[in-house]
Amino acid sequence: MAAGLISMLLDRLASATYEYIEGGVKQVLNLKEDVEKFTGTLEVIQAVLEDVEQRQVTEASVKIWLDKLKDISYQMVDVLDEWNTNILKQQVEKQEREQNDLVPPNKKVRFSDFFSFRKDSREILRRDIALKIKNLNDKLTEIYEERIRYQFLRKELGIIQQPQQPQQPQRPQTASYVNMSEIFGREKEQNILITKLLGDSSEEEKGLLLIPIVGMGGMGKTTLTQLAYNDDRVKSHFDMRKWVCVSDPFDGIKIAKAISGDYAPSSNELDEVLQCMSRSIQGKRFLLVLDDVWTDDREKWEKLKVPLIQSGAKGSRILVTTRKHVVANMMRATRNMINLGGLSDEYCLSIFNHMAFSDRDVHEFGDISKEIVKKCKGLPLAAKTLGSLMHNKTKMGEWKEVLNSKIWALEKVEQEVFQPLFLSYYDLSPTIKSCLLYCATFPKDYEFQRDDLINLWMAQDYVISKGNKEKGTTGGAVFDNLVARSFFQDFEKDSDTGTITSCKMHDIVHDFVQFLTRNECLIIDYGEETTNESKVLGDKVRHLTLRYVPEGPLAISSYNCKKLRTLITFGSRITTIDPNLILQLKCLRTLNLSGNFIKELPEEIGELIHLRHIDLSYNLYLEKLPDTICGLYNLSTLSLRFCFKLKKLPEIMGNLINLKHFYVISCGVLELPKGIGRLTSLQTLDVCRCGGDNDEAFQIGDLRKLNLKGRLEIQLVGDATDKSEVEKAQLWDKKLFHLTVGFRRQTNSGSSVKILNALRPHPDLESLEIWDHNGTTWPNWMQSLHNLRILALGKGTQCELWPLGKLECLERLTLWEMEGVRKVGVEFLGLEDQTSFRIRSPPLILFPKLKQLSFLHMEEWEEWEGVEEWTKEDSEITIMPCLSELTIYHCKLLKALPDFVFKTPLQTLRILESERLSERYQEGNGEWAKISATNPNIRIQRRGRLW
Numbered sequence: 001m002a003a004g005l006i007s008m009l010l011d012r013l014a015s016a017t018y019e020y021i022e023g024g025v026k027q028v029l030n031l032k033e034d035v036e037k038f039t040g041t042l043e044v045i046q047a048v049l050e051d052v053e054q055r056q057v058t059e060a061s062v063k064i065w066l067d068k069l070k071d072i073s074y075q076m077v078d079v080l081d082e083w084n085t086n087i088l089k090q091q092v093e094k095q096e097r098e099q100n101d102l103v104p105p106n107k108k109v110r111f112s113d114f115f116s117f118r119k120d121s122r123e124i125l126r127r128d129i130a131l132k133i134k135n136l137n138d139k140l141t142e143i144y145e146e147r148i149r150y151q152f153l154r155k156e157l158g159i160i161q162q163p164q165q166p167q168q169p170q171r172p173q174t175a176s177y178v179n180m181s182e183i184f185g186r187e188k189e190q191n192i193l194i195t196k197l198l199g200d201s202s203e204e205e206k207g208l209l210l211i212p213i214v215g216m217g218g219m220g221k222t223t224l225t226q227l228a229y230n231d232d233r234v235k236s237h238f239d240m241r242k243w244v245c246v247s248d249p250f251d252g253i254k255i256a257k258a259i260s261g262d263y264a265p266s267s268n269e270l271d272e273v274l275q276c277m278s279r280s281i282q283g284k285r286f287l288l289v290l291d292d293v294w295t296d297d298r299e300k301w302e303k304l305k306v307p308l309i310q311s312g313a314k315g316s317r318i319l320v321t322t323r324k325h326v327v328a329n330m331m332r333a334t335r336n337m338i339n340l341g342g343l344s345d346e347y348c349l350s351i352f353n354h355m356a357f358s359d360r361d362v363h364e365f366g367d368i369s370k371e372i373v374k375k376c377k378g379l380p381l382a383a384k385t386l387g388s389l390m391h392n393k394t395k396m397g398e399w400k401e402v403l404n405s406k407i408w409a410l411e412k413v414e415q416e417v418f419q420p421l422f423l424s425y426y427d428l429s430p431t432i433k434s435c436l437l438y439c440a441t442f443p444k445d446y447e448f449q450r451d452d453l454i455n456l457w458m459a460q461d462y463v464i465s466k467g468n469k470e471k472g473t474t475g476g477a478v479f480d481n482l483v484a485r486s487f488f489q490d491f492e493k494d495s496d497t498g499t500i501t502s503c504k505m506h507d508i509v510h511d512f513v514q515f516l517t518r519n520e521c522l523i524i525d526y527g528e529e530t531t532n533e534s535k536v537l538g539d540k541v542r543h544l545t546l547r548y549v550p551e552g553p554l555a556i557s558s559y560n561c562k563k564l565r566t567l568i569t570f571g572s573r574i575t576t577i578d579p580n581l582i583l584q585l586k587c588l589r590t591l592n593l594s595g596n597f598i599k600e601l602p603e604e605i606g607e608l609i610h611l612r613h614i615d616l617s618y619n620l621y622l623e624k625l626p627d628t629i630c631g632l633y634n635l636s637t638l639s640l641r642f643c644f645k646l647k648k649l650p651e652i653m654g655n656l657i658n659l660k661h662f663y664v665i666s667c668g669v670l671e672l673p674k675g676i677g678r679l680t681s682l683q684t685l686d687v688c689r690c691g692g693d694n695d696e697a698f699q700i701g702d703l704r705k706l707n708l709k710g711r712l713e714i715q716l717v718g719d720a721t722d723k724s725e726v727e728k729a730q731l732w733d734k735k736l737f738h739l740t741v742g743f744r745r746q747t748n749s750g751s752s753v754k755i756l757n758a759l760r761p762h763p764d765l766e767s768l769e770i771w772d773h774n775g776t777t778w779p780n781w782m783q784s785l786h787n788l789r790i791l792a793l794g795k796g797t798q799c800e801l802w803p804l805g806k807l808e809c810l811e812r813l814t815l816w817e818m819e820g821v822r823k824v825g826v827e828f829l830g831l832e833d834q835t836s837f838r839i840r841s842p843p844l845i846l847f848p849k850l851k852q853l854s855f856l857h858m859e860e861w862e863e864w865e866g867v868e869e870w871t872k873e874d875s876e877i878t879i880m881p882c883l884s885e886l887t888i889y890h891c892k893l894l895k896a897l898p899d900f901v902f903k904t905p906l907q908t909l910r911i912l913e914s915e916r917l918s919e920r921y922q923e924g925n926g927e928w929a930k931i932s933a934t935n936p937n938i939r940i941q942r943r944g945r946l947w
Helices: 002-014 018-022 031-046 049-055 060-100 119-150 187-198 221-229 232-237 252-263 270-281 298-311 325-330 345-356 363-376 380-390 396-404 411-416 418-426 430-441 450-459 471-484 507-516 532-540 579-584 603-607 627-631 674-678 700-705 723-728 749-759 899-903 915-920 926-934
Strands: 208-214 240-247 286-293 316-322 489-493 500-504 521-525 543-547 552-554 566-570 574-577 590-592 613-615 637-639 661-663 684-691 710-717 736-744 767-771 790-794 812-816 844-846 852-856 877-879 885-889 908-912 939-941
Touching: 002 031, 002 049, 002 060, 002 430, 031 060, 031 119, 049 060, 060 119, 187 208, 187 221, 187 232, 187 316, 208 221, 208 325, 221 286, 221 316, 240 252, 252 270, 252 298, 270 298, 316 325, 325 471, 345 363, 345 380, 363 380, 363 396, 380 396, 380 411, 411 418, 418 507, 430 450, 430 471, 430 507, 430 521, 430 543, 450 471, 450 500, 450 613, 450 637, 471 500, 574 579, 579 603, 603 627, 674 700, 684 700, 700 723, 723 749, 736 749
Parallel strands: 208 316, 240 286, 286 316, 521 543, 543 566, 552 574, 566 590, 590 613, 613 637, 637 661, 661 684, 684 710, 710 736, 736 767, 767 790, 790 812, 812 852, 844 877, 852 885, 885 908, 908 939
Antiparallel strands: 489 500
């Protein structure tokens, strides 16, 4: 993590505000010079960090030096945090003064009522910070001087020479030859690949088809390619085959010469080399393998690709192996991409047995072999390495020792299995390295939530704002980068956006990041605190995860917690937090106590000034938050989801000046404090409850100052909210992706309509839900949502359906418990009457992009009106040309579906708990024959659950 830590610290130092703090200490300490000297020394050290981090893996003395550097850097980060906190305190106090000027004296809430911060204490703090920076500068200078011992830099004649480029791990050269006796599995992938190589494809670009094989290091990409390359059918199909091991850097001249073979020129002029390559493949149907491609530089690729396209014959193929999805994207070949996953345990066992028992009986160690193979988690290279490791081990005790060892403690695994992972790791930027290594904080098979993980990276300052970019945006790029490089797997995607929302990490990758962070990240199951490992690590641990803590207080007695920056509990039943423990955690930035039985946090939580991330979600007994939590000015994320017994929040929540993400969905809090409207940094507020007659509570108009993005749910309670208050929110200025509006206990239908009209979201809104709207009409801005893709309307008591067919981008429509709907007429499509489709100019497309249509729990719905005499061929309208899925669930009175439905490209029709429809479209009767004749591809589901 050192490189990422130093990079982050230099960013912080570059933005330090000398002027603020210097005034009180200028005569005693030269603060600005100390900071600049510290920065300069750090920049020189940074130049050799890549070499240092590689050497620390094998040289213990280098690791000790690096640990010292990291410790000083962490301390400096914390000092800058104190500095920044001091500035934030003054901003809050100024804000408080301005706010109190507008409030009657008897209702004033003063910050000083909760936190004492006098002018003389501020001067003491300034001097203290300046002294800390001076002392840290002296310590860093000592560490810098030690560099000569390790030959990181040489100092001659007072001139610091630039260090040589660090030696990267050797990238192994590959060839086309393969030992078939060592290959197990991959038959399915081999058949798919050979089909792509031999078959005709409509996707060929001018006769050339690119096929990327993507997967993590050691997964068998090269082996699969070798199998296909040497297949007899492939040999006879192509006029010419070439295998080129590309690796890094991507050398176009070298690759072109390799393709040219004996005809390659001696010249290194690009044009001459490419012309020679073109002549060597002219008119030939060739197969070119580019093994181990790393570059995503489109310009380099295009220079090589153009002559390949122009010279090769139709049916030529380029087969590319890579660890990076971004390479396939750059080559614009994702449609033919083969994502290589893990092997089954059965095939891994075959590989293991082949290596371990090539000349002896397998049965003696058969059962323990299966247990060792489980460590491989489908990675062929791991199975091969562990099998080779066991080849000369003949005693059961030796086998059990390997079985009970952490895989990264085995030297052979470190040398062979981790080698390809080191190549991927060293290809990352310092920031992305830090983010990857932080994943060692979580146990194996943990499901990472994209947004939560990004927020955690931000809490450690691994992800920093650059220019006008938000941290979250940069964090998203880091996440996508790790996905693209095969460090994550088992993806779940948002059905609305298609973006990855969660993922897991392969166990071998997890072992790898644990190996690299074994002194900093520690996961301990309750009862293991006194193990040798925890005693040895002591105060080196920065990120601690505790699992299965039993019911009772949280106690950590085995080590010094003063340097912890992360404390997470999983699967625990903690009831109380010892205030003395809290006071030890002065460096803590992330505190995750979700899923426990905590009733109340100690007031001492306010002492943890570095805290940026607090997760108390699923604490079902949490009743109160201390007021002191509002003194955590650096706090960026606060999660109170599913804290049902928490009824009230501290009044001075408006002091959380840096809060960006506030999660209160399914929380017992009925009213948000008024001060939340002052949190101009707030980007995420998952639920906003408004209404009622409490003027001191947060109202919908208070949304106007918040910088909300992503998703927002507004719950309007009662009839108290008026149109003018709603207009203050200015939602039309907030670029939300998804908006949910729900009405609770609303009795005035006219008020409901006016409120909806006043809400008017940004015209770029893509997803909208409206619940419990009891008005007779729909909002007047609905038709202006030209980018709306997803719409859900539910529990409307009086509304008829609005002409939704005119929403040109709508892809998914769900109607739920619409009690006022008895008939769905042609107005729903956007037609005025039954005959209006005949006189259209220009032609009209109704529901032009709709793919999924669902009617759920429509208890009063009896009739769905068709369009008489409408046919695709003769009319001037088109109805639902993209519809693929229609669901009718619990609509017991509905008698029939309109004819136009069966003239759409419908693939799936679900008729569940809707007796009349089920009888009408029973397979074998006249209606079924009519449907199947019109649309032979349709599949009707009549049984099963909706979810």
